[in-house]
Amino acid sequence: MNDTELDALLATPLPERDAGEFSVLLMERIAQHEARPARILAWITSGVMLVVIAAACVFGASAIGHVELGDDSTHLLVPAALLGLTLILSYTVLQSVRE
Amino acid sequence: MDDRELVERAVQSRDVAAFNLLARQNQSKVRGLLLRLTRGNHALADDLAQETFLEAWRGIANFRGESSFSTWLYRIAYSRFLMQARKRKADEPLDDWDGTTPSSEGQAQARIDLDRAMKKLAPAESAALTLCFALGLSNTEAADTMQIPLGTLKSHVLRGREKLKVILGDQS
Numbered sequence: 001m002n003d004t005e006l007d008a009l010l011a012t013p014l015p016e017r018d019a020g021e022f023s024v025l026l027m028e029r030i031a032q033h034e035a036r037p038a039r040i041l042a043w044i045t046s047g048v049m050l051v052v053i054a055a056a057c058v059f060g061a062s063a064i065g066h067v068e069l070g071d072d073s074t075h076l077l078v079p080a081a082l083l084g085l086t087l088i089l090s091y092t093v094l095q096s097v098r099e
Numbered sequence: 100m101d102d103r104e105l106v107e108r109a110v111q112s113r114d115v116a117a118f119n120l121l122a123r124q125n126q127s128k129v130r131g132l133l134l135r136l137t138r139g140n141h142a143l144a145d146d147l148a149q150e151t152f153l154e155a156w157r158g159i160a161n162f163r164g165e166s167s168f169s170t171w172l173y174r175i176a177y178s179r180f181l182m183q184a185r186k187r188k189a190d191e192p193l194d195d196w197d198g199t200t201p202s203s204e205g206q207a208q209a210r211i212d213l214d215r216a217m218k219k220l221a222p223a224e225s226a227a228l229t230l231c232f233a234l235g236l237s238n239t240e241a242a243d244t245m246q247i248p249l250g251t252l253k254s255h256v257l258r259g260r261e262k263l264k265v266i267l268g269d270q271s
Contacts, residue, residue, distance in 0.1 A: 001267045006260060009213050009267075010232035014131030019123040022130070022145065026122055026152050030115060033153060 042093050049089040056082040102168040109159050118159070122152050125169050128234055129176050135229045136180045138218045147183060151176040166243065170236060174244045177226060184222065216266040224259030227252055 001009075059078055102124065108117035129151055133144035154175050155162075162171055217225050223245070230241040231252075242252040 001264055003260075003264075006264060006267070007232070009209055010228055010260075010263075011235075012210055012213070012233065014128060014135075014229075014233050015210075017127040017130050019126050022126055022148070023119060023123050026126075026149055027115070027119055029149060029153050030118070030156055033157070034115075 045089050045093045049086060049093065052082055052085050052089065056086070103164065106159065106162060106164070106168055109156075110162070118156055121168065125172055126152070128169060129172050132173060132226070132229055132234065133176055133180060135214075135217055135225050135233075136177070136222055139214065143183070147176065147179050150179050154179070166240065169234075170240050170244055173230060173234065173236070174246070177245055180222070180226075212267060213263075216263050219266055220259050220262055221255075223247075224255045224262065227255035228259045228263075231256055 056079060059082065063079070100120065102121060105117045105121045105124075108114040109121065126148065130144055130148045133147045133151075134141065137144045137147070151172060155172055162168065166174075217228070220228070226245060227241060230236045230244055231238060236244065238249060238252055238256075242249045245252060247255075
């Protein structure tokens with residue numbers, strides 16, 4: 001084989017490959033990559049929510065042990081606030097997961 | 100729409116659809132290059148190609164347009180291949196390649212012979228020849244893609260050509 005023949009052979013374009021399946025797989029991987037911050041946020045929010053729920057349980061237990069609920073309306077503020085926070089965090093988690 | 104416009108859209112508005120078009124336009128050549136480098140291991144070549152495009156998507160904001168988008172992709176692909184080759188144990192050879200590709204049915208025997216012969220070259224020689232001939236890059240662009248000096252690239256091309264002549268000469 002001479003130089004000219006070899007050059008011609010080497011210059012043959014690479015075979016065309018179908019983009020279909022490759023492209024679909026790539027888009028899935030990109031979507032997963034893009035969703036990563038939302039997933040991380042969801043995990044962090046879940047962690048905070050667990051802490052809030054635990055705090056609510058502790059507060060509830062201490063309130064039952066030491067205070068008669070309903071005697072003083074201010075005692076209801078803390079559990080109500082914790083409940084509200086839990087609902088807000090739940091909503092955030094749901095939104096993050098949906099994204 | 101050409102690569103430059105699509106890159107602008109992908110960078111400015113993180114437009115996945117624009118990047119998808121870019122990927123579709125360039126996937127065949129990137130996969131072809133990696134198929135040569137991996138000596139015909141389709142699964143590995145496609146896996147590396149996926150990683151190449153994912154890395155390109157992550158770092159597209161860093162693409163300054165000094166080279167063409169495809170050349171930039173080849174550089175990522177080649178560096179991905181080198182990273183993978185370093186990880187691979189020496190006693191874990193790549194699959195044997197029969198020289199055929201999924202789209203090679205009915206293609207000239209010469210191409211099949213070339214693919215088989217390419218398998219016997221060092222990866223750097225195979226990459227240099229593929230970039231310079233099959234993908235049409237200039238020597239400077241190919242050297243830049245492989246991140247080697249121009250002189251080294253020319254040596255790879257010369258050595259690769261000489262080896263191919265011997266191998267193909269033996270086959271015929």
